[in-house]
Amino acid sequence: MYEGDIESVLVDERRIRDKVAELAARISRDYEGRDVVLVGILKGGVILMADLSRALTVPHQVDFMAVSSYGASTETTGVVRLLKDLGLDIQGRHVILVEDIVDSGLTVEYLVETLRPRRPASIEVCVLLMKPDVLQVDLKVKYKGFDIPNVFVVGYGLDYAERYRNLPFVATLRPEVYGRSAAG
Numbered sequence: 002m003y004e005g006d007i008e009s010v011l012v013d014e015r016r017i018r019d020k021v022a023e024l025a026a027r028i029s030r031d032y033e034g035r036d037v038v039l040v041g042i043l044k045g046g047v048i049l050m051a052d053l054s055r056a057l058t059v060p061h062q063v064d065f066m067a068v069s070s071y072g073a074s075t076e077t078t079g080v081v082r083l084l085k086d087l088g089l090d091i092q093g094r095h096v097i098l099v100e101d102i103v104d105s106g107l108t109v110e111y112l113v114e115t116l117r118p119r120r121p122a123s124i125e126v127c128v129l130l131m132k133p134d135v136l137q138v139d140l141k142v143k144y145k146g147f148d149i150p151n152v153f154v155v156g157y158g159l160d161y162a163e164r165y166r167n168l169p170f171v172a173t174l175r176p177e178v179y180g181r182s183a184a185g
């Protein structure tokens with residue numbers, strides 16, 4: 002499908018599947034008997050959300066939030082705007098934020114700070130990917146899939162110009178892809 006656009010695969014489908022199963026097992030153990038709400042961050046978090054939710058053995062509800070960050074398409078500016086809020090009341094409940102990637106950490110930190118005043122019993126973070134070299138905030142990520150270098154990646158929820166989210170692996174794109182118009 003996007004074959005000619007892929008430069009190299011950083012995390013293949015098999016490793017992602019094994020890691021999601023491992024994270025789900027940990028979460029299921031840690032949250033036994035608790036009232037869990039998974040909060041997926043649109044849109045990048047939806048793929049992990051769907052796989053993680055089905056792999057959990059603890060009952061839970063799911064909800065979504067959407068944020069947008071201003072700025073160039075492959076760089077984070079740190080300015081975050083809330084586009085869609087939760088429908089569920091999280092007071093007294095155990096919240097797990099589910100996101101594709103923590104880059105600077107500003108997006109997830111903003112979300113944690115937005116939810117904290119609603120007095121959930123706890124808030125933890127579950128992400129597929131982290132770029133530890135560029136983390137700008139003191140953010141605790143309890144459930145992390147993989148550390149990757151500071152390169153722009155797509156797949157498994159991550160997009161470039163709203164494409165490639167459906168790839169079952171995480172990959173870098175060939176440089177010429179970035180020169181194309183959004184319509185191409």
Ligand code: IMP
Nearest residue numbers: 077103104105106107108153154159160
């Ligand atoms: P942060 O606020 O810098 O942690 O960036 C978080 C958001 O930037 C993520 O939710 C992604 O939408 C986007 N992002 C960061 N790195 C990448 C990447 O390598 N590929 C695609 N999107 C990314």
Ligand code: MG
Nearest residue numbers: 043044045101
């Ligand atoms: Mg995102």
